[in-house]
Amino acid sequence: xxxxxxxxxxxxxxxxxxxxxxxxxxxxxxxxxxxxxxxxxxxxxxxxxxxxxxxxxxxxxxxxxxxxxxxxxxxxxxxxxxxxxxxxxxxxxxxxxxxxxxxxxxxxxxxxxxxxxxxxxxxxxxxxxxxxxxxxxxxxxxxxxxxxxxxxxxxxxxxxxxxxxxxxxxxxxxxxxxxxxxxxxxxxxxxxxxxxxxxxxxxxxxxxxxxxxxxxxxxxxxxxxxxxxxxxxxxxxxxxxxxxxxxxxxxxxxxxxxxxxxxxxxxxxxxxxxxxxxxxxxxxxxxxxxxxxxxxxxxxxxxxxxxx
Numbered sequence: 001x002x003x004x005x006x007x008x009x010x011x012x013x014x015x016x017x018x019x020x021x022x023x024x025x026x027x028x029x030x031x032x033x034x035x036x037x038x039x040x041x042x043x044x045x046x047x048x049x050x051x052x053x054x055x056x057x058x059x060x061x062x063x064x065x066x067x068x069x070x071x072x073x074x075x076x077x078x079x080x081x082x083x084x085x086x087x088x089x090x091x092x093x094x095x096x097x098x099x100x101x102x103x104x105x106x107x108x109x110x111x112x113x114x115x116x117x118x119x120x121x122x123x124x125x126x127x128x129x130x131x132x133x134x135x136x137x138x139x140x141x142x143x144x145x146x147x148x149x150x151x152x153x154x155x156x157x158x159x160x161x162x163x164x165x166x167x168x169x170x171x172x173x174x175x176x177x178x179x180x181x182x183x184x185x186x187x188x189x190x191x192x193x194x195x196x197x198x199x200x201x202x203x204x205x206x207x208x209x210x211x212x213x214x215x216x217x218x219x220x221x222x223x224x225x226x227x228x229x230x231x232x233x234x235x236x237x238x239x240x241x242x243x244x245x246x247x248x249x250x251x252x253x254x255x256x257x258x259x260x261x262x263x264x265x266x267x268x269x270x271x272x273x274x275x276x277x278x279x280x281x282x283x284x285x286x287x288x289x290x291x292x293x294x295x296x297x298x299x300x301x302x303x304x305x306x307x308x
Contacts, residue, residue, distance in 0.1 A: 008194030014060040024102045030078035034059045034068040044070040047119030051077035053203035061299035075218035083220045096124045112137035130237035140246045150228040162226035170219035174212045181205045191293045238274035245275045246305040255288040
C-alpha cells in the first residue's frame with residue numbers, strides 16, 4: 001500500500017520579518033520589514049502573482065545590516081484590492097509608480113533610495129528611476145527585462161479582448177489543501193525546495209470559510225492590459241535613469257525566452273543599452289525565480305553592487 005510522502009518542514013527564517021499596514025491611495029497597504037530601522041534602507045519590490053515574503057531567502061543571505069522594506073503590491077498578498085471599489089475592474093500600471101512613490105515618501109522622504117525589484121517589480125522600479133532620477137541612488141533589476149514589443153495594429157484586438165475579459169470576469173484556482181498549494185508553487189518552479197515551498201505557501205494563499213485554499217491575489221490581475229507595451233517609451237524613460245543599474249538575469253530563464261519570442265536574445269537585450277550606467281550579471285542554475293533558486297548569489301550581487 002502506498003502512503004503519501006510526509007509534508008516537509010517549512011523553511012525557518014534566520015531573520016524573521018515584521019509587518020505593518022499603512023494607507024496608500026485609499027488602500028490598506030501591507031508592508032513587510034526586516035532589520036533595525038536605523039540601518040541603511042533597502043526597498044524590495046516583488047513580481048506579478050507574488051508576495052513580499054518571497055524575498056525571505058535573500059534577506060537571510062545578506063551579510064550586512066539592512067532595514068529591508070518590501071510591500072505587497074495592490075491586489076496581492078495582504079494589501080487591499082482595487083476592485084472592491086465601485087466601478088473598478090482593472091489594475092492600471094501607472095498606479096504602481098504612484099504607490100511606490102507614496103511608500104518612499106513614507107519611509108525615506110529626504111534621501112535617495114536603493115531599490116531592488118523582481119520581474120514586474122523590477123519593471124516598476126526601473127520606470128520610477130527614470131521618472132524620478134534624483135530619488136534613486138542605486139537600482140537592482142532581477143529579471144526585469146520588460147515585455148514583448150508591440151505594434152499599433154494590435155490595439156483594436158487588445159481593446160476588444162479587454163472588454164470581453166471584463167464581461168466574462170476573471171477567476172483564480174481554488175485548492176483543496178495546503179499541500180496542493182505547495183505542489184502548485186513547485187510546478188511553477190521545479191527548483192523550489194520542499195521546505196521553501198512549505199514556507200511560501202501560507203504567504204501565497206489563505207484558507208476560505210469552506211476549508212479550501214485561495215490565492216492571495218485579486219483575480220482581476222488576470223485581465224489583459226488594454227494599453228499596449230510600448231518599448232520605445234520605456235527606452236526613453238530608461239535613458240533618464242542616472243543611478244547605476246545592475247541587471248541580473250537567470251541563465252535558464254524561460255520567461256525571458258517567452259517574452260523575447262522570435263527575437264534572438266542578443267537582439268532583445270539591446271534594449272538595456274538605454275541605461276546610461278548598466279552593469280549585468282547572469283546566474284547559473286536558476287530560472288525566473290532566481291531569488292528562490294540562488295538566494296545566496298543574489299544577495300552577494302546586491303550587496304557588492306550597493307556597497308562598492
